[in-house]
Amino acid sequence: MFQKTFRLLILLVFLLSACTANKTAAPPAITATPKPVSSTSTPNSVPPTKTSATADSTNCTDSAAFISDITVPDNANFAQNKTFTKTWRVKNTGSCTWTNQYTLTFLSGAQMGAPDSTPLSATKPGATLDISIEMTAPTKDNAYRADFELRNAAGEAMPIDQGVSLWVIITVGQTIATMPSEPIIATASNNSEPVPASCALTVNSANVNAAIAAINAYRAENNLPALTVNAALTSAAQEHSNDMACNNLFVHKGSDGSTPQSRAAAAGYSGTVTENVYGSNPPLTGKGAVVWWATDQTDPRHNENLLTTKYTEIGAGYSFFNDFGYYVVVFGAP
Numbered sequence: 304m305f306q307k308t309f310r311l312l313i314l315l316v317f318l319l320s321a322c323t324a325n326k327t328a329a330p331p332a333i334t335a336t337p338k339p340v341s342s343t344s345t346p347n348s349v350p351p352t353k354t355s356a357t358a359d360s361t362n363c364t365d366s367a368a369f370i371s372d373i374t375v376p377d378n379a380n381f382a383q384n385k386t387f388t389k390t391w392r393v394k395n396t397g398s399c400t401w402t403n404q405y406t407l408t409f410l411s412g413a414q415m416g417a418p419d420s421t422p423l424s425a426t427k428p429g430a431t432l433d434i435s436i437e438m439t440a441p442t443k444d445n446a447y448r449a450d451f452e453l454r455n456a457a458g459e460a461m462p463i464d465q466g467v468s469l470w471v472i473i474t475v476g477q478t479i480a481t482m483p484s485e486p487i488i489a490t491a492s493n494n495s496e497p498v499p500a501s502c503a504l505t506v507n508s509a510n511v512n513a514a515i516a517a518i519n520a521y522r523a524e525n526n527l528p529a530l531t532v533n534a535a536l537t538s539a540a541q542e543h544s545n546d547m548a549c550n551n552l553f554v555h556k557g558s559d560g561s562t563p564q565s566r567a568a569a570a571g572y573s574g575t576v577t578e579n580v581y582g583s584n585p586p587l588t589g590k591g592a593v594v595w596w597a598t599d600q601t602d603p604r605h606n607e608n609l610l611t612t613k614y615t616e617i618g619a620g621y622s623f624f625n626d627f628g629y630y631v632v633v634f635g636a637p
Contacts, residue, residue, distance in 0.1 A: 363398035365461040367453050369469060370394055373433055377472045377554050381440040386416075389471050390435040393453070393463070401426040404456035407434050410468055410601065412449040415439055417471075423453070434469075444476025445584065446551040446627065450601050468601040474551045502549035504624035506541065511619045513589030514630060518609055518617065521597060525610055535572040536618025536633045542566055543580070544620035544631040551627075553582050563633060574616075574637040579608050579630075586628020589621070608634055 373390035381387055395401055405423040416439035426432040441447055450468040453461045463469060519529040543557060543566055550558045555578055557566065563578035581592045596605035608614070614634035622629045 365399050365455045365459075366395075366397040367461050367463045368394045368396045369464055370431060374435075375471060375473065378446075378474055378551055379472075380474045380476075383440060383442045383444070383475055385440045387438055387440065387473075388435055389417075389438055390433050391469050392431055392433050393469070394431045395426045395428050397461070398428050399455065400428065401432070402456065406454050407436065407451050407469070408454050410450040410452045412470075413441060413447040415441060415447065415449055415471070415473075417449060417451075420454075438471065440473060440475045445625075446472070446474045446553070446582070448472045448553060452601075472553050502545075502624060504545060504548045504622045506544070507621050507623065510589045510621040510628070510630070511537075511541075514592055514619050514621070514632060515589075515617060517590040517593035518632070521593060521609055527610060527612065528615075530615060530617035530634065533572065533616040533618050533635055535570040536567060536576070536616055536635045537620065538618070539563070539566040539570040539572065539576075540578075540618040540631040540633045541620030541622075542570070543578075543633075544622040544629050547580065547582060547629040547631070548622035548624040548627065553580065555580060567633060567635065572635055574635050575614075576633050576635045577608055577611075577614065578634070579605050579632045581631075582627050582629040584627045586623060586626075587630075589619075589630070592630045608632075 370392040373392050375387060375389045379387075401423050402425055403422040407421045407423065409417055409419050417436050421434070421436055423434065424432060438449075449471045451470070452468050453463060455461055515530075515532060522529060543555075543561075543563075546552060546557050546559075552558065555563055561569075563576050567574075567576045579596050581587070581595060583595075587595065593609065596609055599605045611634055614636045616635040616637060618633045618635070620631045
């Protein structure tokens with residue numbers, strides 16, 4: 304009897320324990336397979352090694368050099384709404400390797416359908432790279448310019464030669480006739496310089512004087528002496544201003560292949576020179592052009608010329624044609 308009672312007690316305790324265990328058991332596990340934890344989120348793990356692009360940006364320098372325009376040279380002409388491919392050849396002159404985290408990025412001007420940003424291909428230091436983008440000519444006849452900069456993996460602009468931009472300059476529609484060898488005098492009352500018969504431009508001595516006055520005032524603000532006006536430099540500046548107006552040029556090379564130095568020499572100046580040029584629609588005042596040069600972030604040489612200590616003489620020219628105003632300032636050292 305005692306053994307039978309003992310067995311009943313043992314059975315009762317076992318059943319009570321099982322019931323209690325069922326009440327406190329943990330809920331069933333989630334059946335979805337958990338995602339593996341990456342090494343970068345493992346507690347107390349060693350931080351991941353930086354990518355080569357990030358490492359390069361902290362341990363090396365970025366710079367580039369313009370080699371050539373493979374397609375679409377400056378002032379190339381296109382029909383309205385014509386699609387074209389612009390290709391630059393540049394050289395990696397820094398010590399960083401360019402990766403696809405480096406970009407060609409639109410900076411300013413007429414975007415003409417160009418992408419905001421285009422990744423570069425891998426380019427080692429000392430190697431060259433052809434960069435191409437698709438663009439579309441605007442639907443109005445005129446001259447257009449777009450500026451782009453190269454940016455590194457950190458999104459910082461890289462220096463390109465002495466500036467920070469690559470550009471596209473095109474004309475749309477009917478081209479302007481080239482300047483003939485025999486000039487005539489334009490009819491506007493404020494004209495004082497000969498202009499080509501095929502290009503009815505006008506010149507404005509007030510704009511020329513205002514530009515020179517603004518440059519010397521800017522120099523005075525920076526405790527620099529005024530530049531002396533030189534007649535030969537003035538003649539060279541006006542010649543190139545006329546050339547730019549009649550041929551839609553926005554560069555220092557003339558339509559005849561001339562350079563600032565060769566134009567100054569032809570005008571009778573024997574010293575060395577440098578030059579600032581500008582063209583816009585609508586045209587700026589002489590002071591406005593100087594402010595643009597002083598604040599131009601795409602090419603700091605413009606401001607360096609305004610505040611030069613090497614050059615002591617100056618000549619300026621201004622021409623207006625086809626709703627554009629063109630300024631040229633030549634700085635000379637006798």
